[in-house]
Amino acid sequence: MGVKTVSTKELAQHSTKENAWLVIDGNVYDVSKFAMLHPGGEEILYEYAGQDVTETFYGLHRHEVLAKYAPKLLVGRLEGTGEDELSILPFAENTGFQGFDSPYWTESHVDFRRNVRQWLHDNVRDAAEEGELSGKAPTQELFQLMGDVGLLAGRMGPGAAMKYAPKELFGLPKEKFDYFYEMILHEEVGRLACPGFVDGIGSGMAIGLPPVLQFGPDWMKDKVAKEVLSGEKRICLAITEAFAGSDVAHVKTRAELSADGTHYIVNGTKKWITNGHDSHYFTTLVRTGGEGHGGLSFMLIERGEGVETKKIKTSYSPSAGTAYITFENVKVPAENLIGGENMGFLLSMYNFVHERWMICAYINAGSRGMIDECLRWTQQRKAFGKPLLSQPVVRKQIGEMISRVEAVSAWTENITYRMCNMPYHEMSSKLAGQVCLLKYECTRVAHDVADMAVQIFGGRGITQSGMGKYVERFMRTYKFASILGGSEDVLIDAGLRLSMATAAKEFGNLARARL
Numbered sequence: 415m416g417v418k419t420v421s422t423k424e425l426a427q428h429s430t431k432e433n434a435w436l437v438i439d440g441n442v443y444d445v446s447k448f449a450m451l452h453p454g455g456e457e458i459l460y461e462y463a464g465q466d467v468t469e470t471f472y473g474l475h476r477h478e479v480l481a482k483y484a485p486k487l488l489v490g491r492l493e494g495t496g497e498d499e500l501s502i503l504p505f506a507e508n509t510g511f512q513g514f515d516s517p518y519w520t521e522s523h524v525d526f527r528r529n530v531r532q533w534l535h536d537n538v539r540d541a542a543e544e545g546e547l548s549g550k551a552p553t554q555e556l557f558q559l560m561g562d563v564g565l566l567a568g569r570m571g572p573g574a575a576m577k578y579a580p581k582e583l584f585g586l587p588k589e590k591f592d593y594f595y596e597m598i599l600h601e602e603v604g605r606l607a608c609p610g611f612v613d614g615i616g617s618g619m620a621i622g623l624p625p626v627l628q629f630g631p632d633w634m635k636d637k638v639a640k641e642v643l644s645g646e647k648r649i650c651l652a653i654t655e656a657f658a659g660s661d662v663a664h665v666k667t668r669a670e671l672s673a674d675g676t677h678y679i680v681n682g683t684k685k686w687i688t689n690g691h692d693s694h695y696f697t698t699l700v701r702t703g704g705e706g707h708g709g710l711s712f713m714l715i716e717r718g719e720g721v722e723t724k725k726i727k728t729s730y731s732p733s734a735g736t737a738y739i740t741f742e743n744v745k746v747p748a749e750n751l752i753g754g755e756n757m758g759f760l761l762s763m764y765n766f767v768h769e770r771w772m773i774c775a776y777i778n779a780g781s782r783g784m785i786d787e788c789l790r791w792t793q794q795r796k797a798f799g800k801p802l803l804s805q806p807v808v809r810k811q812i813g814e815m816i817s818r819v820e821a822v823s824a825w826t827e828n829i830t831y832r833m834c835n836m837p838y839h840e841m842s843s844k845l846a847g848q849v850c851l852l853k854y855e856c857t858r859v860a861h862d863v864a865d866m867a868v869q870i871f872g873g874r875g876i877t878q879s880g881m882g883k884y885v886e887r888f889m890r891t892y893k894f895a896s897i898l899g900g901s902e903d904v905l906i907d908a909g910l911r912l913s914m915a916t917a918a919k920e921f922g923n924l925a926r927a928r929l
């Protein structure tokens with residue numbers, strides 16, 4: 415459960431020697447007993463009892479002080495400063511959630527976001543912080559909770575997954591669920607700012623289950639989607655190899671069909687597989703035919719004999735379960751083939767639009783979170799006798815962050831609107847180029863935003879605990895978004911090529927002549 419919310423009235427009642435509470439960064443600490451042990455003296459703490467001492471505190475202590483004492487002294491969070499509430503700082507939320515009109519966001523979306531944020535705060539935030547630091551995988555209990563509330567199905571998006579979703583997702587009837595609601599889910603998990611853990615709670619599923627849902631046989635959908643979306647089991651997408659990252663056509667893992675046609679024997683390795691270490695199922699790209707992209711197929715491989723997974727240490731928390739996978743003479747029933755032999759490359763392209771769009775929503779939330787962090791910090795932190803925010807050079811940097819984030823958010827909304835208005839197969843081809851370019855720009859913005867945020871936070875922006883910890887984490891991990899799901903340099907080129915191809919297909923010879 416989340417921490418207790420302390421009202422300002424309750425805080426005021428704890429302003430005596432016997433009952434001394436202090437506020438630092440919105441957290442309320444009980445220092446009544448600690449005061450006599452305080453190296454800086456007892457009386458000084460009583461003097462400030464019942465008050466917000468954030469500024470004074472940071473003028474005298476290092477952040478580690480809090481990391482050490484907070485667990486013992488923490489009472490709760492002061493009302494109005496909660497991480498579960500919609501921020502009123504300009505641009506710290508999408509402005510459609512700050513009282514401005516929007517063609518996309520309605521009251522229902524506002525309620526939905528509030529409900530999701532509150533639920534994540536109560537059920538996930540503490541586990542996420544803990545898991546991000548310890549590297550432990552999210553628990554089975556948490557997966558089941560997420561299944562019950564529809565968070566797992568919701569992160570798959572509207573359409574096929576809704577068959578396996580509960581009747582309501584965070585109070586919204588599932589029939590009303592569309593890509594804008596889904597976008598809120600990705601943004602809100604992104605906002606937890608625990609990138610490794612957040613990938614651990616379903617990123618493998620969000621990319622590994624779509625091939626099953628879109629192209630798998632009915633038995634597979636009903637069994638696997640039900641188990642995964644209820645939180646009972648885990649699935650991941652096993653495409654990349656040490657030999658082939660974004661260059662999918664060079665995948666080497668081989669599947670040989672047995673002489674009687676009943677099963678395949680799979681041999682090979684996969685690398686950088688998100689959630690691979692803890693997955694029960696692997697949606698795997700294998701070579702069933704000749705060289706190049708025409709010889710690839712997708713199949714569902716269940717963990718069993720011959721399947722080995724080893725954790726890879728990456729820049730974010732091992733709670734993501736990023737794995738190196740070895741398939742050694744793994745026997746896979748022929749019925750586990752997804753979408754027909756040698757169709758794998760096409761199928762993998764088909765799902766990229768949704769995957770890349772999802773990464774955009776997620777990383778934009780991270781970039782926006784940096785605006786929030788910087789606005790809070792620069793009002794609080796004084797340098798050369800005045801708050802940082804009163805320095806034009808600091809305002810220029812934050813202004814630049816805001817302009818860039820607002821631009822990519824608006825572009826993401828625009829594409830989301832298109833997704834809501836075309837069937838899945840159409841969006842997978844028509845929006846392919848647009849989403850490549852969108853993802854390129856979102857992660858470029860994240861790069862610049864991370865850089866500026868660290869500059870603004872100074873030493874704290876490179877410190878893993880204390881005020882700058884989210885900035886440090888963002889700086890250390892935003893690159894995941896720019897590499898996973900197709901790396902930036904590949905996407906900027908593919909974006910234009912695919913858009914040209916779509917235009918030629920759509921408008922035929924006329925377009926070709928003009929192109």
Ligand code: HEM
Pocket residue numbers: 436443445452453454455458459462467470471474475476479480483487
């Ligand atoms: C939860 C609240 C607090 C904790 C856990 C805490 C803890 C500590 C610790 C561990 C030190 C030793 C020096 C260090 O390691 O940085 C220290 C020093 C000090 N503290 Fe606190 N403190 C708290 C609140 C405050 C407040 C509110 C004030 C003043 C308004 C204050 C004033 C001082 C002073 C003046 C020193 C001595 C600094 C020096 O030697 O340069 N502390 N505190």
